Amino acid sequence: MIERFLRQTTFTSYEDYNENLEFIIPEHFNFAYDVMDAWAEEAPDKLALLWTNDEGEERRATFAQLKAESDQAAAYLQSLGIGQGDPVMLILKRRYEWWIAMLALHKLSAVVIPATHMLTKHDIVYRNTRASVKAIICVDDPYVVGQINEALPESPTVEHVITMERWHAEIGAAPTFQRPAAKNYNSDTMIMYFTSGTSGEPKMVAHDFLYAMGHLTTGVFWHNLKEDSVHLTVADTGWGKAVWGKFYGQWFAGATVFVFDHEKFDADRLLQQMEKYHVTSFCAPPTIYRFMIREDLSKYDLSALRYCCTAGEALNPAVYDKFLEQTGIRLMEGFGQTETTMTLGTMPWMEPKPGSMGKPNGQYQVELLRADGTPCEDGEKGEIVVRVGEQKPVGLFKEYYRDPELTRQAWHDGYYFTGDMAWRDEDGYYWFEGRIDDVIKSSGYRIGPFEVESALMTHPAVVECAITGVPDDIRGMVVKATVVLGKEWKDKAGEALVKELQQHVKRETAPYKYPRIIEFVDELPKTISGKIRRVEIRNKDNKK
Numbered sequence: 001m002i003e004r005f006l007r008q009t010t011f012t013s014y015e016d017y018n019e020n021l022e023f024i025i026p027e028h029f030n031f032a033y034d035v036m037d038a039w040a041e042e043a044p045d046k047l048a049l050l051w052t053n054d055e056g057e058e059r060r061a062t063f064a065q066l067k068a069e070s071d072q073a074a075a076y077l078q079s080l081g082i083g084q085g086d087p088v089m090l091i092l093k094r095r096y097e098w099w100i101a102m103l104a105l106h107k108l109s110a111v112v113i114p115a116t117h118m119l120t121k122h123d124i125v126y127r128n129t130r131a132s133v134k135a136i137i138c139v140d141d142p143y144v145v146g147q148i149n150e151a152l153p154e155s156p157t158v159e160h161v162i163t164m165e166r167w168h169a170e171i172g173a174a175p176t177f178q179r180p181a182a183k184n185y186n187s188d189t190m191i192m193y194f195t196s197g198t199s200g201e202p203k204m205v206a207h208d209f210l211y212a213m214g215h216l217t218t219g220v221f222w223h224n225l226k227e228d229s230v231h232l233t234v235a236d237t238g239w240g241k242a243v244w245g246k247f248y249g250q251w252f253a254g255a256t257v258f259v260f261d262h263e264k265f266d267a268d269r270l271l272q273q274m275e276k277y278h279v280t281s282f283c284a285p286p287t288i289y290r291f292m293i294r295e296d297l298s299k300y301d302l303s304a305l306r307y308c309c310t311a312g313e314a315l316n317p318a319v320y321d322k323f324l325e326q327t328g329i330r331l332m333e334g335f336g337q338t339e340t341t342m343t344l345g346t347m348p349w350m351e352p353k354p355g356s357m358g359k360p361n362g363q364y365q366v367e368l369l370r371a372d373g374t375p376c377e378d379g380e381k382g383e384i385v386v387r388v389g390e391q392k393p394v395g396l397f398k399e400y401y402r403d404p405e406l407t408r409q410a411w412h413d414g415y416y417f418t419g420d421m422a423w424r425d426e427d428g429y430y431w432f433e434g435r436i437d438d439v440i441k442s443s444g445y446r447i448g449p450f451e452v453e454s455a456l457m458t459h460p461a462v463v464e465c466a467i468t469g470v471p472d473d474i475r476g477m478v479v480k481a482t483v484v485l486g487k488e489w490k491d492k493a494g495e496a497l498v499k500e501l502q503q504h505v506k507r508e509t510a511p512y513k514y515p516r517i518i519e520f521v522d523e524l525p526k527t528i529s530g531k532i533r534r535v536e537i538r539n540k541d542n543k544k
Helices: 014-020 031-042 063-079 097-109 121-131 142-154 164-173 212-213 216-222 241-245 249-251 267-276 287-292 317-327 403-408 449-457 497-507 534-542
Strands: 046-053 058-062 087-091 111-114 135-138 160-163 188-196 203-209 230-233 257-263 280-282 307-310 331-336 342-345 354-361 366-369 382-387 415-424 429-434 440-442 445-447 464-471 474-483 517-519
Touching: 014 354, 031 063, 031 097, 031 212, 031 249, 046 063, 063 097, 063 164, 087 097, 087 121, 097 111, 111 121, 111 445, 121 142, 142 160, 142 280, 160 164, 160 203, 188 445, 203 212, 212 216, 216 241, 216 249, 216 331, 216 342, 230 241, 267 287, 267 415, 267 440, 287 317, 287 464, 307 449, 317 331, 317 449, 331 354, 342 382, 366 415, 403 415, 429 449, 440 464, 440 474, 445 449, 449 464, 449 474, 449 497, 474 534
Parallel strands: 046 257, 087 111, 087 135, 111 188, 135 160, 230 257, 230 280, 280 307, 307 331, 474 517
Antiparallel strands: 046 058, 188 203, 331 342, 342 354, 354 429, 366 382, 382 415, 415 429, 440 445, 464 474
């Protein structure tokens, strides 16, 4: 399959990959037709999707079955007047129908807007009006349906709300699907994500049809998938991470996508599923690994597991070391944003450096720039940027929808500015420092939150932590740590543990970085996609 879209399909080293990666780009690329329907023709009986839930239900779908079901769904949506360019929001949790709806909407050249089930009425109205949503396809969950119904009077563009009850009641009467005569162009908008909003209202990130092709490298190379792979990525379908790990790249590789549809995360239950279904490849945010390593992994037969990746937030080396110790598997870290596919990564030919994001993915020209726009030297902190030449890199977003000024702020002078800080070592590996807005300036020093968080995370008491700056009359700002303790440490929360953690950080990193303030909490404020909202901690402290 991938030989249709790459000039060279096998690589012997990172250097070979970085220098020779080149896409073959058709004029009217559509993932649903050019990849999924092609698999259905070439390998109709190959298992494409293996879905189970926490109630023990199970569904298996071959590529041929996915084609038939997505054709039927496309015909149904077509009968409702949904077609090319129409924005459709999906709020489907991890239900099996999400995969069918995604493919069906691609076949219609509609614009897919995945969304989380945790949205409130305000969130839904904001999305409906900003994106002119025409239809919403959603789960039958009373909360979700209730919030949607409350939003409808303020959502004049919404013509259809398709619950799963309605979906299954009406889809059987749909006519035979006929592929629309008008093909999409590569530059047409295919999918839009609302960013997680760590500060301010979410932005609408619009991707074209080549975004799907951009994830070929995610699944085939970063996840290192083969046709016999069974891959599990932990992500809600409302997050961009879902198409990173549950959709495009995995099916370019011809792998089986494994889905565990659960209401509440439980590390023990997840590990049982990985054992039962012989998962061979796994990807999850660092938070998931933090909970996994607190289990006794020797209790589970993970002999099928051979490759693991992580992204979403920077990986603390302590988590890497513990997971390697318990499984013998190295975690291969990657970095990207809602606006990109994988931008930096630890590829199969590379030796991982614990805590490093890896090196630039060959489809992007990544650089580090100082605030004045000049290139950084090795060891110097700067902003991660992507050079954009005459042709936009495959996988880079096309715009912030309906916000040209915001687009110009992030994309100018031949660069896309990520807003993320890092430094590069002498071997070309990149090390995450944090968002530009999160950098703490204290007594003349610039302190990245992640370096302090990494030091704190090596203490056995700490499950999660967030580092922020607190205004100080003398130092400008001082470092504060907001800490979630392990359950066996909660009764020890007090001044003695504060001093112990402070001394621990002084030993692990430069002493000036230690947190002068430590607050113990039961949980950290997070976005609906699970990212820590440091801005919320800062705002709370600034009001004191």
